[in-house]
Amino acid sequence: MIGFEDFIMADGMPIYLQILLYIKRGAAAGAIVDGDELPSRRMLSALLGVNPNTVQKAYKMLEDEGLIASHAGAKSLMVLDETTIARLKKELLADEVRAMARSFRQMGLSKEEAVALLDAYWE
Amino acid sequence: MIGFEDFIMADGMPIYLQILLYIKRGAAAGAIVDGDELPSRRMLSALLGVNPNTVQKAYKMLEDEGLIASHAGAKSLMVLDETTIARLKKELLADEVRAMARSFRQMGLSKEEAVALLDAYWE
């Protein structure tokens, strides 16, 4: 069962996209693997304090992308092969780093300063 | 006059927030300085292909924060002192790096891998 312990709700991004991203990142990291059970729509919505329909929207998009399989009455399961995982990793990292590099450059940071900051905030 | 040459519209974030962020980052970087003229609401909306009200919303928030001064009939001007610039720099960088470090960690990257990626994508 996939846990949402380190899920932190942010604002500025739709909740259903945050859920989507959380699962994709977990899959890219290997924390979520093929065959893993997803929490039910009702369980996760209660856990996150959001509406079941919001979770359903995220799950539906994941299913449309082929990342999860759902059957009426049964828990939804992750469907992940090596090709998919590799694609996810590539996509997510490229998006993230591109956006970050752009914003750093826009703020006038040198590469060295950016690296130093990343180092400091890593925790 | 502040130019918006390198403004790239992204989706997932409200347009008025993107405009707000663009100006704040410019101010933090020193590319935008005290007394600089802002493009008029109508000019910028035409340039970006959005509604004048969307630009107005961003400008209004900047004015509420004391970062710009507007007088009916005249162009709006940037209001930036050293204290404000220092505050902007600190706020923007902290937000950015925190979000990025979280997402990298969620994807299972080590600090060294993150630094290497940042290096690769810098340009």
Added chain:
DNA sequence: GCAACTGTACTAATGCAATAATACAGTTAC
């Protein structure tokens, strides 16, 4: 078999982002 879960599918209502179309009063350039 039955209760408690599961996915799925609706409808309705609310709030925010964005567009559209005006209107009015103040400033600026000629």
Added chain:
DNA sequence: GTAACTGTATTATTGCATTAGTACAGTTGC
């Protein structure tokens, strides 16, 4: 002074995100 700009304000409409409530059919554990 006048035309062309400027900021400001208002109303209406559209679409998306989110909540709320309900319903139904399939699966699972006992």
